[in-house]
Amino acid sequence: MTASTEFLTVPQVMERLQLGRTAVYALIHTRQLASITLGRARRIPADALTDFIQTRLDREAA
Incomplete structure (x- = not known):
């Protein structure tokens, strides 16, 4: 994770994954799917979402 990592909310991830x-x-x-808790808020690093999607694509292609 870099200092400029973008964090997504659960609703944003829901929308992007259509889940x-x-x-x-x-x-x-x-x-x-990796996440962190900030206070009472759950946040998902955008990189973690990208990694999750790529892992699933790789698994499907195998």
Whole structure:
């Protein structure tokens, strides 16, 4: 992570992945999608979302 890392909210990730809240939190809970907690807010680094998508694409292609 760099100092200029962009952080996404759960609703932003929901929109980008076209998934519901429960599905996004399940990905976080199973550590498939990295996240951090800032106070009471959950944030997902944009790089973590990119890595998650690339991993899934690689897995599907194999």
